[in-house]
Amino acid sequence: MRIWKSPLVLVLTLAALNLQCGKKEEVGEAPKEEGAAPAVAYQPTGDEGTITGVVNFVGQPPQRRRIQMDADPVCVQKNPNALSEDVLVNNGKLQNVFVYVKSGLEKYSFPVPSEERVLDQNGCMYRPRVLGLMAGQNLKIITSDPTNHNIHPTPKNNPEWNVNQPPGSEPIIRSFPRPEVMIPVKCNQHPWMRAYIGVLRHPFHAVSREDGSFEIKGLPPGEYEIEAWHERYGAQVAKVTVGAKETKQIEFTYTAGQAYRPGSLRLMPALVLPCCEKGTTRAVALK
Amino acid sequence: MHGGRGVYRLAQVTAGATFVLLVLGALVTSNEAGDSVPDWPTAFGRWLPLEQIVGNVVYEYTHRVVAATVGLLTLLLNVGLWWKEKRAWVRWLGGVALLAVLGQALLGGARVLFLEHRFTFALVHAFMAQFFFGLTVSLAVVTSPGWPPLEQSRTEVRFPMSLPRLCGAAIVGLFVQLLLGAGFRHRGMGILPHILGAVGVSALILAIVWSVRKVTREHGGGLRVISRPALWIAGLLGAQLGLGIAAYLARRAARFDPQPLEPMISLTVAHVAGGALLLAALLVLTWRIFGLSGMKRTAPLLQSAMGKL
Numbered sequence: 001m002r003i004w005k006s007p008l009v010l011v012l013t014l015a016a017l018n019l020q021c022g023k024k025e026e027v028g029e030a031p032k033e034e035g036a037a038p039a040v041a042y043q044p045t046g047d048e049g050t051i052t053g054v055v056n057f058v059g060q061p062p063q064r065r066r067i068q069m070d071a072d073p074v075c076v077q078k079n080p081n082a083l084s085e086d087v088l089v090n091n092g093k094l095q096n097v098f099v100y101v102k103s104g105l106e107k108y109s110f111p112v113p114s115e116e117r118v119l120d121q122n123g124c125m126y127r128p129r130v131l132g133l134m135a136g137q138n139l140k141i142i143t144s145d146p147t148n149h150n151i152h153p154t155p156k157n158n159p160e161w162n163v164n165q166p167p168g169s170e171p172i173i174r175s176f177p178r179p180e181v182m183i184p185v186k187c188n189q190h191p192w193m194r195a196y197i198g199v200l201r202h203p204f205h206a207v208s209r210e211d212g213s214f215e216i217k218g219l220p221p222g223e224y225e226i227e228a229w230h231e232r233y234g235a236q237v238a239k240v241t242v243g244a245k246e247t248k249q250i251e252f253t254y255t256a257g258q259a260y261r262p263g264s265l266r267l268m269p270a271l272v273l274p275c276c277e278k279g280t281t282r283a284v285a286l287k
Numbered sequence: 288m289h290g291g292r293g294v295y296r297l298a299q300v301t302a303g304a305t306f307v308l309l310v311l312g313a314l315v316t317s318n319e320a321g322d323s324v325p326d327w328p329t330a331f332g333r334w335l336p337l338e339q340i341v342g343n344v345v346y347e348y349t350h351r352v353v354a355a356t357v358g359l360l361t362l363l364l365n366v367g368l369w370w371k372e373k374r375a376w377v378r379w380l381g382g383v384a385l386l387a388v389l390g391q392a393l394l395g396g397a398r399v400l401f402l403e404h405r406f407t408f409a410l411v412h413a414f415m416a417q418f419f420f421g422l423t424v425s426l427a428v429v430t431s432p433g434w435p436p437l438e439q440s441r442t443e444v445r446f447p448m449s450l451p452r453l454c455g456a457a458i459v460g461l462f463v464q465l466l467l468g469a470g471f472r473h474r475g476m477g478i479l480p481h482i483l484g485a486v487g488v489s490a491l492i493l494a495i496v497w498s499v500r501k502v503t504r505e506h507g508g509g510l511r512v513i514s515r516p517a518l519w520i521a522g523l524l525g526a527q528l529g530l531g532i533a534a535y536l537a538r539r540a541a542r543f544d545p546q547p548l549e550p551m552i553s554l555t556v557a558h559v560a561g562g563a564l565l566l567a568a569l570l571v572l573t574w575r576i577f578g579l580s581g582m583k584r585t586a587p588l589l590q591s592a593m594g595k596l
Binding site: 068074075084191 | 318319320322323324325326331339341342344345402403543544545546547548
């Protein structure tokens, strides 16, 4: 009896071990830093400042690639000339960079906005491609396509889920309980569909627009680390001090053609995403 | 003693269908289609969601249909074995295959349903696929009319003691190597362990080929039952190493592609298929060496051990 049971036993043992080892904490409040003082609810004083800036791109941006949607005729019909959107550069300015306050707000807590953020599936592409949310804030997923989609975020610190959304169906409302920058979202039925969601414990973030500009408003006066994150060129950080009612400008600059260090050549990198070319990270506080 | 030509043909068909299933599984992974159908065992809540089989769903759904066919073939093979086959250990081998295919189906379902453990389940699923394929190949070998080759051999064959051990080590090594390859393909680990594994398994296989060549020379160039699979193994090893390098280079070149594209898909799938064929050839050789050298001594022991179960 032992002989024929052994493969099954192996499988069950491995699965059980993984289920034990991989158990995540119950969903609830965002984890608090050990030893950190309890955060107090921030009350606006009228002294809040603003950070504005621009994301530059130096060098020749990679050529946008045609997306082959032939596997789903509905996608081809709706979006016949689809091009890749991972690197969007206009006149030396980089779009879709997620800019957020990385540190400096630990002593405050902020209410979760009641309004939902919308992620649309349109032309078999996600709109927007990059967006930010507060932990616990609702994400409303809608579909404008007359074809099936599955929505599959692959977080590391939040529960993972994968749901199907047929054409014309009701919006899907979900939220992420823990802060995490960034959560990749994909549609496995249309593998070119990619979006990235930044989940924060505060509302201070922006995504660079077509002209590379961004603006973060309503910041309490203080010293901050501002991080810019791009899906291909990685992250860079700028330090900035915002005074009462002050507007500070910062600039991030990414450079094309940096050497790529493939994660797959490392000995045992766990779940490395093949996304992040390390670009030059240069951030300058202008004022 | 044998189950007859019908059982042998059924075993061959099951092994062939399993190989097709392995290729389809590799297509699912290479096209990133593993989660395109979020539910299991149904697909979008139905058994035949015809209008939803577009895009990557084609790969995932076909994989499930062929998997069900392989399960059915294995069940039929077991019926044939328990009806016709006299050797208890062969019947039990069929039983192990049936359990393996059922376990494999559950693992496939777990891979879909338990997303937070998908890497582990994907890895075990990939391993079990090759393990089950190995079982079907073994069943095809031992139910063939030419088995055991000892009865066909006119002269007694003496193998160096190291050869069966080398074969055993190579089979274990190949399974480990298949696991490491799956780990890289599923993006759970780097390429380095797979490269080191390739070096180790290649050394073992070259030692086997060299040893078989020596034995066949001692027998005046005869013993095609082992020289032919050894030749296949040597050829497949060369092809597999070439495919592995090509697949890795293609994957590197495709790292910024907006979606999985050719030639990365075909090269990766061919590399997975090559690994399965190499395993099959190694198993055929090992069974034949076992059959030529120790069948008469070992079979009664095996028979009595199985009889006690």
